[in-house]
Amino acid sequence: MTYLVHGATGAQGLPVLAALTAAGRDAVAAVRNPAGLPAGTRSLAVDLADGEALARAYAGAEGVFVHLPMGGDPAVSAAQVVAIVSAVDTARPARVVISTSGAIVDEPGSPLQAPSTAPIQQLIQGVAATGVSTAVVAPRLYLENLLLPVVAEPARSEGVLRYPLPAEYPVSWSSHVDVADAAVELLTDDWVEGIVAIGHRPGLTGTDLAAGFAQHFATEVRFEAISPDAFGELITPLFGAAAQPVVDLYRALNAADQNVIAEDRSAQMMLGLAPRSVADWLAAVDA
Structure with a gap:
């Protein structure tokens, strides 16, 4: 069917x-x-x-x-x-x-x-x-955000991964492919209903992200926190007016202490699916 x-x-x-x-x-x-x-x-x-x-x-x-x-x-x-x-x-x-x-x-x-x-x-x-019968896949932040030229290029050329979150702020990052894995499992097997949260547990910090980039590029990469407004200045030439909701999102995230999924609703617990590491994901997308 x-x-x-x-x-x-x-x-x-x-x-x-x-x-x-x-x-x-x-x-x-x-x-x-x-x-x-x-x-x-x-x-x-x-x-x-x-x-x-x-x-x-x-x-x-x-x-x-x-x-x-x-x-x-x-x-x-x-x-x-x-x-x-x-x-x-x-x-x-x-x-x-x-x-x-x-x-x-x-x-x-x-x-x-x-x-x-x-x-x-x-x-x-x-x-x-x-x-x-309904299920919901609920990711938090997408690793694909890190492929924006204003993020990925400085990581490669300068060894600096700049992003609008504190360096030790934990996030349940996931890729679009991680979400797809869970979605296909839920589409083809209906034994789980309700929300399935997608992303790393424990959450990855900016320092963790930089380590994944360093492993992939085989060179030193450090994380540098920037403000949401500074990030907005970087992405406005790419997004135009659509940059403002992104800035607002990161202002809200900075006001919290983390953005991490709960274990009891995680894909790891409910489906036995773990998200890819940053280095594995970078290799898969040929960054």
Whole structure:
């Protein structure tokens, strides 16, 4: 039976599509524009805000992987949530796996927790309320953030890994491939429901990240903490106005003492899956 993967032209969906295909599953890319897919990829053109079209796509599906576009207009995201929930309720696919895309939904009481009114929380609550078997993959920060030219190039050329967190601030870092591993496990085996947190435990510090880069580059690399505002100045030429939400995120993270997943909901505990080391991940992406 078919597995539908939303966002399969992007950083999150493409690894899920590839892993399902490699496992011999019938995987279909559910995207707005199939033109961006590799040749030969099975695809279906869909609009995340079109509930009727989504319901037709979901009918008879073994699994659906979905996440909300990052940095989108809140009104658009809200409409997409309504459409997705309606489609799941109507079509009743066998399994839905939602990615939080890094939003924090598994730390109630923390100032970092996404409010209950946030679109991602509404999506999780709405799909779960349909009674369809549902799991949520909940990463924190992506290692792919470290591939930004303003981060990776100084690490390589100057031996300095600059990032807007304190050097000893622990984070449950994970890669998109780590998330895909968990998503595929959850799509193809429905014995786990609810939130599965993805990332390193114990959390990796900036010093740990620099050590991974040093191992990969076979040269000394040190970590240098910079302010969120200084990071914003570096990324604004790349992101434009979209840089401001990134700056706001790192201001919030700096106000906390860590960004680490709980052991009892971790993929390590629930699925037996551990994230790749920084050096292994760098080697895999050929950084």
